[in-house]
Amino acid sequence: MNMVMQLQSRAYRLISPFQLQEVMVEQTLKEGQVVVEPIIASICHADLRYYIGQRRPEALSKKLPMALLHEGIGKVVESTSNDIKVNQKVVIVPNIPGHLLQNGFSKECSSLCDQEFIDNYSEKNIFLGSGYDGIAQNRLILPAECAIPIPENIPDEIALLSELCTVSYHALSRVKNKLTLPNTRVAVFGDGPVGYLTAAMIHHVYGLDSNRLTVFGAVPDKLAHFDFAKQILVQEYDFHSGEKVDMVVECTGGSFSESAINQGIDILARGGLIILMGVSEERVPINTRDVLEKGITLFGSSRSSCMDYRAVLSEMQDLEYQKKLRAILPLKFTPVKSIKDFKHAMDIAAKHRSWEKIVLEFDWEQT
Numbered sequence: 001m002n003m004v005m006q007l008q009s010r011a012y013r014l015i016s017p018f019q020l021q022e023v024m025v026e027q028t029l030k031e032g033q034v035v036v037e038p039i040i041a042s043i044c045h046a047d048l049r050y051y052i053g054q055r056r057p058e059a060l061s062k063k064l065p066m067a068l069l070h071e072g073i074g075k076v077v078e079s080t081s082n083d084i085k086v087n088q089k090v091v092i093v094p095n096i097p098g099h100l101l102q103n104g105f106s107k108e109c110s111s112l113c114d115q116e117f118i119d120n121y122s123e124k125n126i127f128l129g130s131g132y133d134g135i136a137q138n139r140l141i142l143p144a145e146c147a148i149p150i151p152e153n154i155p156d157e158i159a160l161l162s163e164l165c166t167v168s169y170h171a172l173s174r175v176k177n178k179l180t181l182p183n184t185r186v187a188v189f190g191d192g193p194v195g196y197l198t199a200a201m202i203h204h205v206y207g208l209d210s211n212r213l214t215v216f217g218a219v220p221d222k223l224a225h226f227d228f229a230k231q232i233l234v235q236e237y238d239f240h241s242g243e244k245v246d247m248v249v250e251c252t253g254g255s256f257s258e259s260a261i262n263q264g265i266d267i268l269a270r271g272g273l274i275i276l277m278g279v280s281e282e283r284v285p286i287n288t289r290d291v292l293e294k295g296i297t298l299f300g301s302s303r304s305s306c307m308d309y310r311a312v313l314s315e316m317q318d319l320e321y322q323k324k325l326r327a328i329l330p331l332k333f334t335p336v337k338s339i340k341d342f343k344h345a346m347d348i349a350a351k352h353r354s355w356e357k358i359v360l361e362f363d364w365e366q367t
Contacts, residue, residue, distance in 0.1 A: 004028075004029045004030055004031060004033075004080050005028070005029040005078065006026065006027070006028055006029075007026075007027055007028075007029060007035065007078075007139060007141075008024050008025065008026060008027070008139070009024070009025045009027055009133075009137045009138055009139035009140065009141075010022060010023075010024060010025075010137060010138045010139070010364070011023055011024075011025050011067040011133055011136065011137035011138075012067055012068075012136040012137065012339045012342050013065040013066060013067050013133070013136075014050060014051060014064055014065060014066060014067070014068055015064060015065040016053075016060075016064060017050075017051065017052055017053030017060070018051065018052065018053075018347075020339055020342065020343050020346075021065070021339075022339045025133065025137065027139070027141050028141075029078060029080065029141055030080070031080045032080060032081055032143060032144055033080055033081070033141055033142060033143055033144060034076050034078065034079045034080070034081055034084050034090075034141070034142055034143075034144050034147050035076065035077050035078035035079070035139055035140070035141055036074035036075065036076055036077070036090060036092060036139075036140045036141075036142055036147055037074050037075050037077050037138060037139060037140075037362075037364060038069075038072050038073070038074040038092070038135045038136075038137070038138070038140060038362050039072075039073055039074050039075055039089070039156065039361070039362060040072060040073060040156060040157070040160055040333065040359055040360060040361050040362065041069045041071055041072030041073075041135045041136070041160070041359070041360050041362070042069075042071045042072070042160055042161075042357045042358060042359050042360065043069070043071075043345070043346065043349045043357070043358045043360070044069075044070065044071055044164075045253075045279075045353075046070070046129070046130070046279070047068045047069055047070075047129060047134075047346075047349075048346075048349060048350055048353075049281075050063070050064070050066075050068060050129075051068065051346050051349075051350060052350050054281065055281065056281065062131065063130065063131040066129065066130075066131060066132060066133055066134065067129070067133040067134045067135070067136040067137045068129050068134050068135075068136050068346075069128075069129050069134045069135035069136045069360075070092075070094035070127065070128045070129035070130070070134050070135060070163065071094075071135075071160065071161075071163040071164065072092050072135040072160065072163075073089060073090065073091050073092060073150065073156055073159050073160055074089070074090060074092055074135075074140065074147075075087060075088070075089055075090075076088045076089075076090060076147065077139070079144070080144075081144035083144055084144045084147055084149070088149055089149070089150045089156065089159075090147040090148055090149055090150060091147070091148045091150055091159055091162050091163075091309055091313070092128070092135060092140065092142065092146070092147065093142070093145075093146035093147070093148060093163075093305075093306050093309055094127055094128035094129060094134065094135075094163065095120065095125055095127050095128075095146075095303045095304060095305060096125060096126045096127070096128070096142070096143065096146055097122060097124075097125055097143075097145075097146075097305070097306075098122045098123075098124025098125050098126075099122075099124075100143040100145060100146070101124070101126065101143075120170060120302075120303055120304060120305045120308075127303065128140075136342060138362075138364040145306055146306060148162075148306065148309045148310060148313065150313065151313060151316075151317055153317055154313065154316050154317060154322075155322070157326075157329055157333075157359065158316055158322050158325055158326070159313070159316065160359065161197070161325050161328070161329075161357075162309055162312050162313060162316065163304070164193065164194065164197050165197055165201060165312045165315075165316070165325075166304035166305075166308040166309050166311075166312045167194075167277070167301070167302070167303060167304050168194070168197050168198040168201045168277075169201055169205070169304065169308050169311060169312050169315075170301060170303070170304040170305065170308045171198070171249070171275050171277055171301035172198070172201060172202065172205070172206070172249075172275075173308070173311075174275075174299070174301065175247065175273065175275065176206075178246070178247060178273070179202070179206045179208075179247070180206060183212075184208075184212065184246045184247060185212045185213075185214075185243075185244075185245040185246050185247070186202055186208060186212065186213050186214070186245060186246070186247045186248075186249065187213075187214045187215075187216060187245045187247070187248050187249070187264065187267060188202070188213070188214070188215045188216070188229070188248075188249045188251060189215075189216045189217075189234075189248065189249070189250050189251060189252050189260040189263065189264055190215075190216075190217065190250070190251030190252040190253075190256075190260065190278065191215065191216075191217025191218065191219055191222035191223050191225075191226070192222070192251070192252075192355065193328050193355070193357060194251040194253075194277060194278070195215065195217070195251035195252070196225060196226065196327065196328055197325070197328070198249055198251050198277065199213065199215050199226055199228070199229055200228070200321070200324045200325065202249075203228045203229065203324075204315065204318070204320075204321045204324065205315060208229075209228060209229070210228065210229050210230040211230075213228070213229040213230065214229060214230040214231075214232060214245065215229045215230070215231055215232070216232050216233075216234050216237070216260075216263070217231070217232075217233065217234065218233065218234055218235060218256075220233065221355075222355050225327050225328075225355075228324070234259070234260075234263065239263045239266040239267055240266055242266075242267050243267070244267055244268065244269040244272075245267055245268060245269065245272065246268075246269055246271075246272050246273075247268075247272060247273055247274075247275070248264035248265075248267070248268055248272070248273070248274045248275070249274075249275045249277060250264060250274060250275065250276050250277060250278050251277050251278055252278045253277075253278025253279045253280055254278065254279070254280055254281075255280075255282075256278070257278050257280045257284045258284045258285060258286070260278070261274065261276070261284060261286050262286055262287050265286065265287050265290050265291060265294075265296060266287075266290070268294060268296055269294075270294045270295055271294070271295050271296075272294065272296055272297075273296065273297040273298070273299070274296065274297070274298045274299075275299060275300075275301055276298060276299070276300045276301070277300075277301055277302070279302075328355065328356055328357055329356060329357060329359065330356045330357065330358065330359055333359045333360065333361040334348075334358060334359065334360050334361065335360075335361050335363060336360045336361065336362050336363065337363045342360070345358065345360055
């Protein structure tokens, strides 16, 4: 590829827990790439784990310094692609496939290259905000394939949720044959944003309602949002004698993973399966005896690929689905005009982890 342009980006980098630094980063724009100026972004629990230093020391040492954030949309300010136009609004895909990093041509990326989910699991991929500068910068260079145009009938704040939604979509798409069976019963563990968006995806895309979709959570106010599903408080339920389900989706993560996974094993019917989506820094002990005796299948799912974004954006054009997604959006966005504003937003997010997402609205011209 021929070099097209040299440019600088202004990045808000995390250099150590709670410590940010504004730096200028030299970048090269190449053929087949676009330059995106972030407009809005949201703070993920993964960002907070880096920010407050909850990752293992070796992970922090390996990945810092870096600009955080991987959930966002932006405006194209430069393009060398015929498919993406300047001033187009796009969703930023943070999971950059390895073959797009090898001058856009090499497919020599992984032993999984012949499988359909290669773009998600190649060891040659990079992920923005996880060892590589993320969205907290005023100029972001992406392969054109990783800048997905936003349909005009999807509001910016709904498109912003596409990263989280695609993670759910990707996981569920791997078991779509089971989800489309008329009698499949599903239980989602987790009453946070990931649990909500996963349950909403199951309801909207696969048509399961409270007769076949149950959500287990620990906080009544959070569970009340899941009005399209049966809602059960984990602390009030007898998992050993309760109704059996065919599939469990674990969306808790952290210290709650152990109880959620084992409770899921308890209520699974023989031959059932568990999708693990929650992230935990510690190893999680599970009841392998019942896994073996029931013939349970477990698989993990993380991140998503460009094809998942296109599918989710298509679903997001539905007004009823948009209405459900708005439940996790705040009434007001947090303006970010400087690194001081960004640090303040991260500090607030670290101290007060609300059910709603924190949405940052960037104004790069003011700095």
